[in-house]
Amino acid sequence: MVDAPGLDIPDPTTVVSQKPTHPYWKVGRMRRSVQLSLVAALTLLSTPVTADARSESDSLHDRIEHIAHEVVGGSTAGMAVSVVDGSRIELLRAWGHADDDGERPLGPDSRLPVASVSKVVTSLTALTLHEEGTLDLDAPIERSSGVRLRDERATVDRTPLTGRHLLTHHGGLAESTLMPPSVDDGDLDRPLSDWLERHPPVPGHPAIGMHYSPLVGYALLGAAIENATGTDFDHAARRAVLDPVGADSATFEESTDPDDAVIVAATDGGFEATPWPRVPETPSASLRWSARDSAALLSALTVRDGALPERVVEEARTTSVRPHHGGGGHTQVFFEDHRRGVRVLEHPGANGVAWLAIVxxxxxxxxxxxxxxxxxxxxxxxxxxDAVVDWTIDAGRAQPAPAAPAPAIIPGWLPSSRPAIPTGTFQERLFTGHGPEKALRSLLGQVRVTADGHDLLMKGRRLSPEGEGRWCDQAGCVAGRISDSGITVLERGDRGMLEQTLTPASTWDDQRTIVAALAAWGLVVLTIAIRAVWRLVRGIRGRAQGHSLAPGIAVSWAASTTATLVAVVMVPLGPLLWGSSSAATPHAAALWSLTALATTTVALALAWVITSVRRWRTVSTRHVVAAGMCAALALPMQIYLVDWGVTLPG
Structure with missing residues (x-):
């Protein structure tokens, strides 16, 4: 174990529990320290530490120690864990290093970036301000944030969006996951409303299904918090949540502390630093805190000692909304999940780089x-x-329940919807309907649902009806709902936190239509290539070439469309492949190059048509017919490439 200098922290592998008293647990307020000490003392007096309790604690420590040793030094440079059992810190431990070269040990006080775990603190801040009357979470978000939305929903679906919708990921926002707007240095230090005014949030879907908002939803909440408090978001979060619970070192501001941990990537020779880029949507992803800070917040959510308002803690722990599929729902703070049959409230960051959870x-x-x-x-x-959940089960603290769909919880602030049979092609919403992301959405993010009697067939699964508008199998349940405008959505309970609500795909965007266009285009390109090789061989052998419409232009078109198609896929995947979003922002050279490539394909296609019209009398009828067929086969793909590739900065 690596300890912070000057702190006397016993080795947690030999200590069952540790009382969070000053100075061991750094608390920002004396009231908080006294409260925790009293609770801990009463707990220890009323609950003797038995040999069985020590054995259970040792078992948990051993499980987590084993997991850490499996990855630290191999796939990650460092790992930090805190486990809070009510008033006790059951485990506070760090392994490995905070940097890529192994010079700085990672300790329980080392701050780490936690990505979307930031949303937990943002939610608690909003709820606390609402409880004290500073912020109205039930008011339209346009009014509370001062930010105008660009509403693209059908008129009858344009119900007001409030803070409640955003806290539970029911805003129906259409936002880019892989191609966020470009960021200038000045954007990072301005009020959130300035950024959102220049890049207006877009409600693009009926707010009848839970769908994760990576950045925009909580940025809107942050703008409302800044507007209500008259301060920057970091100051508001510190006053409302971080200081009261004793998370002294946590911050949403840019880190300048050289002891902070950095994100790394494993290489053959060790690790390479790959820090995340800063984003203007600070409330969504910019929190940095230590394992000790996390323990302070977790204690406030489990002990209920007054560090946070009782109503806020209750809303954090009570399921506020659960979709009609009966799977995991959402409190006003956490996603609801079931692990080993036990209800768990949790929030991941960056697909699992960090987790914060309570049982x-x-x-x-x-x-x-x-x-x-x-x-x-x-x-x-x-x-x-999972190890912590297993520990609570083994200790008899949590009882697994049989797997079964739970009743839907639909609060009054959600718009009305009706049950429907969700058949057809549905597409995910993590990708937008613009530019290269539109291509990825069609190629990678669609599912087709068909009816077979009363059952639904979906990706090799047969789901049987379980009540009105719900179908289930062993993997989970789905539900069909229809909005007031007549849009049918597919709610999936087997998708965890992401992509629970899918929307219908048009015939043009249907994966089958695109695959057919790709096949036709591939046939045309292959024909052009074979014809070009044939002409080249004849030229080498000194044989007559014969008349042709525009072979050189055709070869250039085939090459440019191939390059454009590759770029359409690679540009939005840049953040995943290279660990940075800079290659995929609308002002980046990569996107301008993609637009230039797509435009070039159009110019070459037009040049081929014009040249062919001029020369068609010089070639045989068979050649003209073949060329016309190739042009017809290539046309759909040409239109797709323009649709996907011409993406000018907005």
Missing amino acids: PEADVGVFVAVTSHETAAMEATDAVV
């Missing part, structure tokens, strides 16, 4: 983070949460 039944909380986005490292954080 309400046992009043146990856990935070875990790694410093790498390697798959094995992120699987380890998930395994730590």
Whole structure:
């Protein structure tokens, strides 16, 4: 274990529990310290530490120790964990290093970037301000934030969006996941409303299904918080949540502390620093805190000692909305999940680089983070949460329940909808309907649902009806809902936190239509290539070439369309492949190059048509017919490439 200098922290592998008293647990307010000390003392007096309790604690420590040793030094440079059991810190531990060269040990006070775990603090801030009367979460978000939305929903679906919708990911926002707007240095230090005014949030879907908002939804909440408090978001979050719970080092501001951990990528020789770019949507993804800070917040959510208003803690722990599929729902703070049959409230960051979770039944909380986005490292954080859940079960603190769909919870602030049979092609909403992301949405994010009697068939699954508008199999349930405007959505309960609500795909955007266009285009390109090779061979052998319409232009068109298609796929995937979003922002050279490529294909296609019209009398009828067929086969793909590739900065 690596300890911070000057702190006397016993080795947690030999200590069952630790009382969060000053100075061991740095608390921002003396009132908070005294309260925690009293609760801890009463708990210890009323609950003797038995040999069985020590054995259970040792078992948890051993499980997490084993997980850490599996990944630290291999797929991640460091890993930090805190486990809070009510008033006790059950485990506070760090392994490995905070940097890429192994010079700085990672300790329980080292701050780590936690990505979307930031949303937990943002939610608690909004709820606390609402409780004290400073912010109205039930008011239209346009009014509370001062930001005008660009509403693209059907007129009858344009119900007001409030803070409640955003807290539970029911805003129906259409936002780019892989191609966010470009960011200038000045954007990072301005009020959130300035950024959102220049890049207006777009409600693009009926607000009848839960759908994760990576950045925009909580940026809107942050703008409302700034507008209500008259301060910047970091100051508001500190006053409302971080200071009261004792998370002294946590911050949403840019870090300048050289001891902070950095995100790394594993290489053959060790690790390479790959820090995340700063984003203007600070409330969504910019929190940096330590394992000790996380323990302070988890204690406030499990002990209920007054550090946070009782009503806020209750809303954080009570399921506020659960979709009609009966799977996991959402409180006003956390996603609801079931692990090992036990209800868990949790929020991941960056697909599992960090996790924050509580087991309400046992009043146990856990935070875990790694410093790498390697798959094995992120699987380890998930395994730590599972280990804590197993520990609560083994200790008799939580009782697994049989797997079964739960009743839907539909609050009054959600718009009305009716049950429907969701047949047809549905597409995910993590990709927008613009530019290269539109191509990825069609090629990678669609599912087709057909009816077979009363059952639904979906990707090899047969789902049987379980009540009106719900179909289930062993993997989970789906539900069909229709909005007031007649849009049918598919709600999937097997998708965890992401992509629960899918929307219909048009015939033009249907994957089958695009695959057919790709096949036709491939046939044309192959024909052009074969014809070009044939002409080249004849030329080498000194044979007559014969008349042709425009072979050189055709070859150029085939090459440019191939390059454009590759670029359409690679440009939006840049953030995933190179660890940065800079290659995929609308002002980046990569996107301008893609637009230039797509425009070039149009110019070459027009040049081929004009040249062919001029020369068609010089070639045989068979040649003209073949060329016309190729042009007809290539036309759909040409239109797709323009639709996907011409994406000018907005």
